[in-house]
Amino acid sequence: MTIQWFPGHMAKARREVTEKLKFVDIVIELVDARLPLSSRNPMMDEIVQQKPRLVILNKGDLADPRENQKWRQYFENKGFAAVIVNSHEGKGINQIIPACKTVLKEKRERQQARGIKPQPIRAMIIGIPNVGKSTLMNRLVKKNIARTGNKPGVTKSQQWLKAGTDMDLLDTPGILWPKFEDQEMGRKLAVTGAIKDNLLHLDDLTLYALEFLGKHYPEDLKKRYQLTDEDLALPTVEQLLLITKKRGFRDDYDRASAMIIQEIRNGMVGRFTLDRYDEMRDELDD
Structure with missing residues (x-):
C-alpha cells in the first residue's frame, strides 16, 4: 500500500x-x-x-x-x-x-x-x-x-x-510532506485519520491495524471484538473475516473494515500509541 x-x-x-x-x-x-x-x-x-x-x-x-x-x-x-x-x-x-x-x-x-x-x-x-x-x-x-x-x-x-x-x-492549514519515504509512517498516519480514506484501501489498513493491536494491545482487541487467544493466533485476514461475521456483516468486509478503523480512531478499542518509544529509540536523535 x-x-x-x-x-x-x-x-x-x-x-x-x-x-x-x-x-x-x-x-x-x-x-x-x-x-x-x-x-x-x-x-x-x-x-x-x-x-x-x-x-x-x-x-x-x-x-x-x-x-x-x-x-x-x-x-x-x-x-x-x-x-x-x-x-x-x-x-x-x-x-x-x-x-x-x-x-x-x-x-x-x-x-x-x-x-x-x-x-x-x-x-x-x-x-x-x-x-x-x-x-x-x-x-x-x-x-x-x-x-x-x-x-x-x-x-x-x-x-x-x-x-x-x-x-x-x-x-495555519495542516501540512504534510510531499511523499512518505517510509511507508510504515504512512500507514500509521492513515490509521489515525491524517490521510483521506478515499485515497486508501481500508481492508489493507485494517489488517495492518489488527496486526499492531494484536501484538501490543491484545487484551483490548479481544475485549472489543469478543476474540479468544486462539482467534488472535489466526492470520489477520481470518481475524477480519471472523469479526465481520460476529458483527453480522456477512461477507461485507469493506463495511467491517470501515467500522474497525473508525472504532480504533475513536478509542473504542482502547488507548494505543503507534509510535513505540522503546522500539524507535535507535532512530531517535536524543
Missing part, C-alpha cells in the same frame, strides 16, 4: 508559514499523541529553525498513558517545552499559555528592562491534518471560530484569533 498526498493548498501553506514566521514570538507545534514522531512534519524543523517552540501532544486521552510520558520526556530532552492535552474535552488546555510564557520568559524580561510594555504573545499553530488544530484553537479562544472536522484538510487558510488578553493565535 503506497500512500502519497500533497494537495496544492499545502504547498502554498508551507510558503505562507515561512513568510509569517517573523511576525510570531513562538511556534506551537501540534502532534498526535498516538504517533508523536510520525505526525511531525520533518520540513518544520528547517522552516521554524531557532524560533521558540512548544510541542503539544494532542489527543492524549486516546494514547497509551505510559507512552505519553516517554514522548513528553523525549521532546523535553530535545530542548522543547511539551504538554499533553485533550483539546476535544478541554483537558490540559490551561497549561498552554503558562508554558508559552515560560518559554518566552527571558525575552519578555529583556523587553521589560528596555521599557517595552508587555504585549499578547503572538503564536503560530502548525501541524499535519487532523491533529486537532481547529478544536484546540476554539478551546483557547473560547468560541467556535475555527472550523473543525474529523477529517484532514478542513482548515485551508490562515487567520488570527485572540485567546483572551494573553495571546494572539495564527492558525
